Amino acid sequence: MKNTPVTIKDIARSLNISISTVSRALRGMPEIHPDTRNAVLKLAEELDYQPNQLAKNLAKSRTKTIGVIVPNLSYYYFSAMLNSIEEAALQAGYSVLVCQTNESYLREITNIQNLMRSQVEGFIISLSRDTDNYEHVERLVRKNIPLVLFDRYAESINVSKVIVDNHAAAFKATEHLIENGCRRIGFLAGPTQLVLSNQRIAGYKAALEKHDLWAGDKYVFHCDYTTESAIMQTLAMMSLPQPPDGVVIISDRMAFSAMYAMNQKGIRIPDDVAIVSFNNEPVSALFSPTLTSINQPIQEMGTEAVRLLLRELDAVDENVPKETKVMETQLMVRGSSLRK
Amino acid sequence: MKNTPVTIKDIARSLNISISTVSRALRGMPEIHPDTRNAVLKLAEELDYQPNQLAKNLAKSRTKTIGVIVPNLSYYYFSAMLNSIEEAALQAGYSVLVCQTNESYLREITNIQNLMRSQVEGFIISLSRDTDNYEHVERLVRKNIPLVLFDRYAESINVSKVIVDNHAAAFKATEHLIENGCRRIGFLAGPTQLVLSNQRIAGYKAALEKHDLWAGDKYVFHCDYTTESAIMQTLAMMSLPQPPDGVVIISDRMAFSAMYAMNQKGIRIPDDVAIVSFNNEPVSALFSPTLTSINQPIQEMGTEAVRLLLRELDAVDENVPKETKVMETQLMVRGSSLRK
DNA sequence: TTGTATGCGTTATCAT
DNA sequence: ATGATAACGCATACAA
Numbered sequence: 001m002k003n004t005p006v007t008i009k010d011i012a013r014s015l016n017i018s019i020s021t022v023s024r025a026l027r028g029m030p031e032i033h034p035d036t037r038n039a040v041l042k043l044a045e046e047l048d049y050q051p052n053q054l055a056k057n058l059a060k061s062r063t064k065t066i067g068v069i070v071p072n073l074s075y076y077y078f079s080a081m082l083n084s085i086e087e088a089a090l091q092a093g094y095s096v097l098v099c100q101t102n103e104s105y106l107r108e109i110t111n112i113q114n115l116m117r118s119q120v121e122g123f124i125i126s127l128s129r130d131t132d133n134y135e136h137v138e139r140l141v142r143k144n145i146p147l148v149l150f151d152r153y154a155e156s157i158n159v160s161k162v163i164v165d166n167h168a169a170a171f172k173a174t175e176h177l178i179e180n181g182c183r184r185i186g187f188l189a190g191p192t193q194l195v196l197s198n199q200r201i202a203g204y205k206a207a208l209e210k211h212d213l214w215a216g217d218k219y220v221f222h223c224d225y226t227t228e229s230a231i232m233q234t235l236a237m238m239s240l241p242q243p244p245d246g247v248v249i250i251s252d253r254m255a256f257s258a259m260y261a262m263n264q265k266g267i268r269i270p271d272d273v274a275i276v277s278f279n280n281e282p283v284s285a286l287f288s289p290t291l292t293s294i295n296q297p298i299q300e301m302g303t304e305a306v307r308l309l310l311r312e313l314d315a316v317d318e319n320v321p322k323e324t325k326v327m328e329t330q331l332m333v334r335g336s337s338l339r340k
Numbered sequence: 341m342k343n344t345p346v347t348i349k350d351i352a353r354s355l356n357i358s359i360s361t362v363s364r365a366l367r368g369m370p371e372i373h374p375d376t377r378n379a380v381l382k383l384a385e386e387l388d389y390q391p392n393q394l395a396k397n398l399a400k401s402r403t404k405t406i407g408v409i410v411p412n413l414s415y416y417y418f419s420a421m422l423n424s425i426e427e428a429a430l431q432a433g434y435s436v437l438v439c440q441t442n443e444s445y446l447r448e449i450t451n452i453q454n455l456m457r458s459q460v461e462g463f464i465i466s467l468s469r470d471t472d473n474y475e476h477v478e479r480l481v482r483k484n485i486p487l488v489l490f491d492r493y494a495e496s497i498n499v500s501k502v503i504v505d506n507h508a509a510a511f512k513a514t515e516h517l518i519e520n521g522c523r524r525i526g527f528l529a530g531p532t533q534l535v536l537s538n539q540r541i542a543g544y545k546a547a548l549e550k551h552d553l554w555a556g557d558k559y560v561f562h563c564d565y566t567t568e569s570a571i572m573q574t575l576a577m578m579s580l581p582q583p584p585d586g587v588v589i590i591s592d593r594m595a596f597s598a599m600y601a602m603n604q605k606g607i608r609i610p611d612d613v614a615i616v617s618f619n620n621e622p623v624s625a626l627f628s629p630t631l632t633s634i635n636q637p638i639q640e641m642g643t644e645a646v647r648l649l650l651r652e653l654d655a656v657d658e659n660v661p662k663e664t665k666v667m668e669t670q671l672m673v674r675g676s677s678l679r680k
Numbered sequence: 681t682t683g684t685a686t687g688c689g690t691t692a693t694c695a696t
Numbered sequence: 697a698t699g700a701t702a703a704c705g706c707a708t709a710c711a712a
Contacts, residue, residue: 005459007689018699023691033697048479053457054394054403055689058704063394073422079414083440095454098438100423114435117393139388227622260626282567286600288628347705358683363707373681395705398688 006047015039026051057119066309067115069099069108069125071152075253076281077298078126081150084302085124092310094121101128103225109136122146122309127153129225132193146312148305154195160308161324162301166196169294169329170203173248173276176292176331178211180339182246182274186219186237188230188258190250197222197250200278204248219244223254230257238267246337249277252284252293259287259336275336289335297327346387355379366391397459406649407455409439409448409465411492415593416621417638418466421490424642425464432650434461443469443565449476462486462649467493469565472533486652488645494535500648501664502641506536509634509669510543513588513616516632516671518551520679522586522614526559526577528570528598530590537562537590540618544588559584563594570597578607586677589617592624592633599627599676615676629675637667 008026012019017036024032025040026049043049057063068085070078082098089096097120099111108128115123122145125137134157140147141159150162177185187204190197201220208214221237223229234257237244249255255277259269269275269289277284280295304325312320348366352359357376364372365380366389383389397403408425410418422438429436437460439451448468455463462485465477474497480487481499490502517525527544530537541560548554561577563569574597577584589595595617599609609615609629617624620635644665652660 005689009689019690020692020700021698023689024698027691031697036697048483050453050456052398052459052689053454054398054459055704056691058392058394058398058706059689059691061704072419073413074416074419076414079412079419082413083442086440100426102423113390114393116390119392119394143388227626256623256626259628260630263628283596283623286567286596288599288603290600345705349705359706360684360708361682363705364682367707371681376681392705395688396707398690398704399706399708401688 006049011040011043011049015043063119063121064094065097065120066094067097067120067123069101069111069123071101071103071126071128073100077279080298081302084299085306088303088306092306103129105130112136122313124148124150124305124309126151129191129194146309148309150301150305152196158322160322162305162308163324164296164327164329166199167203170200170248171207172331173294174204174207177246177274177276177337178213180274180337183213184215184242184244185213185246185248186221186244188233188237188247188249188254189220189222191224192222200250227257230254231261234258234261238262238265244273246274249275252277252279252281252291255291256287270336270339274339280332285334292334292337293332295330295332301327346389351380351383351389355383403459403461404434405437405460406434407437407460407463409441409451409463411441411443411466411468413440417619420638421642424639425646428643428646432646441468445470452476462653464488464490464645464649466491469531469534486649488649490641490645492536498662500662502645502648503664504636504667504669506539507543510540510588511547512671513634514544514547517586517614517616517677518553520614520677523553524555524582524584525553525586525588526561526584528573528577528587528589528594529560529562531564532562540590567597570594571601574598574601578602578605584613586614589615592617592619592621592631595631596627609676610679614679620672625674632674632677633672635670635672641667
């Protein structure tokens, strides 16, 4: 397996010129003679010369690369965000390195380390489900490494953030169920350490209180983001002495599981119980019944995350004030919440 | 934004020793004195020293990195493959760089270039939907760059491959429908340039011919892997004078769209038309009705792809014979194909 | 056990 | 317009 890549040195030697001239020609610097430039370009083409990015980055002490860390790319939300981030980064001349934590706190730490070793200039991170200690992130802040958190964040970390108004979204979702005749509304939430889950619970509670329907915590169930636990918690909820006639669910994924469980039990949606959830995955519009869901402006969130990061990356002075961008959500009303 | 990372030079200076000693201590070479080693390690820890991977790779002329290129990480199949590949690569001491083509031929070319510039030592690639010219891949082969194709491949490219027996899988799926009483079976296929789609059509045809049910190409419809076209093609198929009573669909994603379209038309599944598809996405087991689907051993396919690649990477001699690993598939029978 | 010197492929600062 | 030469951060062969 011998593949010795061709370098500017090779080109220089075979053209009998210096490597600096080759380097300049390749980069299209104006001072060099058209003839030599053409000769260099032609030979480079012939030899299929590919610049060594490592050497380039080392020499310039700049990588123009940002690191993106997400819980799991198999969640639609994150792979769509990645696409959006990549596009925005590309336009700004940056490339991205992606890592998944698989929802593990330890992986998150090693991912950050690896990306640091790869000399990324900044980070865009969505914290893992299991992350309840933020020292590894605080360390980046202390080192003045530009960092933007999105979706899964923590209040206490002083960085720029791109998030949605989870309270308002949950409020809106809950009120929608109320308007459609639901009177006992449950909440299938995520793990208790998840900020966004707790915010949504708060919004849900606020809506119920406003309409004088709050019946206490007994209608709030927590799952750990797996299919199995979603099914179990759903069955538990529907086995209450007075089962809910409406349920707000933390994500479409969990809603799919919940609906499956209800189907098995012969519970009809939306007639027996209406459902609203979060994320508006494409499949939701195809599910049967189609799923009412809160949409997040993924495209803009990605663009915004990159914008906030670039702002810090490009800053000449030391102190760019941190900014938290709160995006609006939209309720996509579909079959699962519409009583005839 | 000034963050000057600490280097071995910094450590050397502040300990009044040479950088080579620091380098050795950090890498735990046996020859160095325990006292100095400890001093170095301690200071490195204090300063939160992170080795510069770029410099390291450049110095060793090895990156221990493999490049993975897939059409789109929002397809469950590919993100699951990525997870499996990453795990296997990690165990072998390699890290991976991921790129998405978004099904674009041009992006595929630039992705390969970028990864080459990043000095990846080998590739694991699944071709994009739009790729119908293989010159960019052949070029890698000519340069002796280790490469493994999976899922979306081309016969003509002489490299190692990890694929499933698409013909057999489609045959199995089709025969399953026949056994469940279907007599007019349609096929909702993918784009015509996709090898795997054509192989599945062939398997489907073979099964129909075996049972003397082949009615000609008029029951084969092609979609371009978008929801819209899947819906349109489904409606077209179901508008045939003699609509099918069973349909084989190229992927679960397309099946979701097809089922949605049928639902809209009041066509009952499986009573009016039974459905079988490919990929066995987790959601398929939750869909209503649950979807019968061909399962691919994703975990093993990822492991196998990495194994085949490492085989070439580690080869001292020039010629490792290419190997094509054909994996077995499994029909997961669920509600969409079971007539009562 | 430790230090010196050289190289990895490229850019950048001097000269010429 | 072009050529030497010194970085960039690290590894390593060779000396000491």
